[in-house]
Structures are given as structure tokens and as C-alpha cells.
Amino acid sequence: MPAPAPLTFVCLHYWAGSGREWQAIADLLAPEYQVLAPDLSGFGAAPPPTADYSVAAYADQIIGLVQEHKLTRYVLVGHSMGGKIALAVAARRPAGLLGLVLLNPSPPSPEPMTDADRHASLRAWGKPAEAEKTFRRILTRPVPAAAHAQVVADNLRATKAAWEAWMLHGSREDITARLGSLPIPCLIIAGGSDPIMSPSVHGLETLPHLPEGTPLEIIPGAGHLLPYEAPTEVAELLRAFGEMVR
Template sequence: MEIETNGTRIHVKDQGSGALALVFLHYYGGSSRTWDGVAAALPDRYRIVATDHRGWGDSAAPADGYGIADLAADAEGVIEALGLEHYVLVGHSMGGKVAQCIASRRPGGLEGLVLVAPAPPTPAVLTDEQRATLAGAYQSRESVEFVIDHVLSARPLDATLREQVIEDSLKAAPQAKAAWPNVAMLEDIGAAVTSIDVPTIVVCGEHDQVDRVSTLQAELLPRIPHAQMHILPGTGHLSPLEAPGELARIIARFVAAIEDKTAR
């Protein structure tokens, strides 16, 4: 499905028909299909919506507009176009920072927030060399494979998932690849996220080298003090691919608790 929003075209996977929707926002390097394993392991009573950020997957790739507010506006447009009245945002890494931005605005219909290995709301502290390395991480098959093995994952991915990560990483538009390390990662939404008031969980991989547990404990949790943290043992940054079943169980428990509270 293609949805025109915020001056661009966003590709959306929409399945199920439950009253509560789970809206999935992917990481830097991924696409809507990053969530396929998690979606398959969730109870079928939920509507599952997963987007490709602009410049990623099968979405259009405009020349500019890759800041956090732009990506948030794209997702908000999808939510509005689909008429979602009750939903939970699930954001991974870059998508986690976008989800924080959306939730900070307290939109009507938002029932909860799941942050999976989220980028913190404060600017990432990187040297120029580190930023250049990150910007070049998805330029060739060899560079993607190196990042998978040495940075992104702690558990080995099977051949199909490994190929999916390589394809998604290479497919993205150059401007989308450049914008995260050079623009969006450096944005500071730390003050804004203090207004998040919906139930929130933060799910971290024990061995995540990208958005480390210690970083999130220092930069995110003090700003969303009601958030609960869950640590996935033996897992790296790619928990939706490394541990989809475990992640789905955490999400399902969290969402069920929201539903129980709403029903009272």
C-alpha cells in the first residue's frame, strides 16, 4: 500500500483488523520487513502497520526532509490516513527516536510506546571519524556484512535474514543514508520527550553496541521516568531479527496490560 503524506509517498504494510493497531517504525538500515518475524509472533487480534521511512524500502526518496520532525510527520500522516483511533507506537533505533518525537506531542489515540534499542533523544557524541564510518557503513555488500558481524548483531542471523539486511541497507537512497549520521542523530529532542505521558517500555539488547544499555539509562530513562526497561540477554542491536519471538512476547504483555487498564 502507498500513502501520500507530508509531500511524499510512503510504503505501508497493513495487516489484521483489530481495534488496537501496532505501528512499527524501523531502524537505520532496515525497512518495514524488519518487523515480519515480530509481527508473525504477535497475537492475531492486533492490526499491524509497518512503514518504510522516506528514502528506505519502497517509499519515495525526496531530495531532502530527513530530519526527525520530517520522519515523524510522515508517520503521523500514515496514522491519520489509515484512520487509526487507538494505537501503540513501536520504534527501533532511528525509528525509536522518531517514535519519541511523535509521542512527545501527545497525539490523540496514542495508547503506549515501545522503544526497541532506541536512539536516545539527545545528540549522539561521535567523532568526525566515527560519523564518516557510519555514513559509509551501507555503501557496499562488504561494508554491510562487516557492520552486521562486528557492530549490529550479537546472535548470528540465518542466511535469509542476513541477505535481507544487506538488501535493505544497500537499497536506501544516498540522501537517506547520509541524513541520519549527519543530521537526525545530532538533533536534540531531550526537552520534548519529558512530556511523554503514555505507558512506555524500553527494550535493550544486553550486547547492543549501537544504543547501549548504559547510554539509555543515562540519556533516556531520566527524561521518561515512568518508562520500564527490559534487557534481552545475549542480544545485540537487531533484536527484531535476532530475537523476534522474545521481543513479540514483551510487546504482547505490554499491550495486554494497556488493554486491561482501558477495559476497567
């Protein structure tokens, strides 16, 4: 019998980030696993979307990417904003999807955020000093200087339309009714010191919509940007998950 196609991790980045956040993890998983980490529309080097910036439109983008690359065996990995998008893709039960991993995910329900924080985030677009402030606030572990520069640069590359669309609409979308009973293994990975969404948020808002027994793995001392702060721990968890589903 021919060997099965290799397993690919399709990794979706956080709001105001880019696919570059997954590079260290891709290096750690190679050559056994492939990693596909696109820039989502309006972020990184990606052009504006042809439709809109809704969660459903981003899900369309990922389904199209999977089809373009002819993936037949893959795991979705969603970080923060990318987590909600990954949930929306999984809700469609696409062929070839073997599992779902969520890192500090935006929940399928409206994201818990005060009006003051939302307005502050809206005002921060395109301001280098605010990008630096955000970096210092959301990371709790030290990272190399190159990673620091990359986080700030990606923040400043985000288009205003994509930035505002997530703050005003995407983060507030409620997609819980679309999920039903997901028929695939799932895993949540949380930073124990995440100042944006604590592990308890995931336990209350996301875990109840995943299959019974889904683990919630907590990385102590890590903040919101796990692929930068804890690449080795994340890669180990992804490797174990890949071995389970393949």
C-alpha cells in the same frame, strides 16, 4: 456497547533498514494484534520525502500514516533511529496513542558516536562489503540466512540522501525539550550485548525523559537488531505491553 477498535502496533525501523524487519514479530502477534510497519522516507521501498529528512519530517510522515489508516488505538514501537522518531511523534500527544515502546533507541539527545565512527559510516554507503561488515558487527545472535540477506539488502537499498541526512543531522538532533512529561506508558527493550548502544546509554540518555517507573527490559546476548535476533522475546514483551494498555 460496541467492542473497542483493535490495538495496532505502529513499528518504525532502524537506520539503513526497512519495515520488513518486523515481519516475524507481526506473525507472532497475529491475529490478536495488527502491525503496521512502514518504510521510512529514503529507506526500503519508500520514495524520497516531499520535505526533508529531519526527525520532525519523519514524525509528520507517521502522523499522516496513522490518519490515513484511521487508527484510533495504537502503540508506537521505535527501533534505533525509529526510536527517536517515535519519541518525536509521542511528544505531539496525538489522539489514539496509548503507549510507546523503544528498542535499542537512538536517544532524544544527540546520539553518542565518535567522529571516526560517523565518518566510517558515511563512507560505507552503497558498498556490499561494508554492508556485510556491518551485519557481522551489530548482530550478536545467529539469525537465519534469509534474515542475513534481508539486512544486507536493506542496507544497500538506502538512498544516499537519507543515509547521510541521519548521520550528519538526524542522529545529532536534540529533541529533549519537546518531550515534556509524556502522559502514556513506556517501555525500553535493550539488547544486553548491543555493540552500538549499550543498555547503560538508554538508562542515562533516554530513561530520564520517560515517565517515572518506565521499565528497561534487557534481552541477554542480543545485539542491536532485536527484531531479527530475538523476535520471540520481543513479541512476548509487546504482547504483555498491549494487554496492559488496552
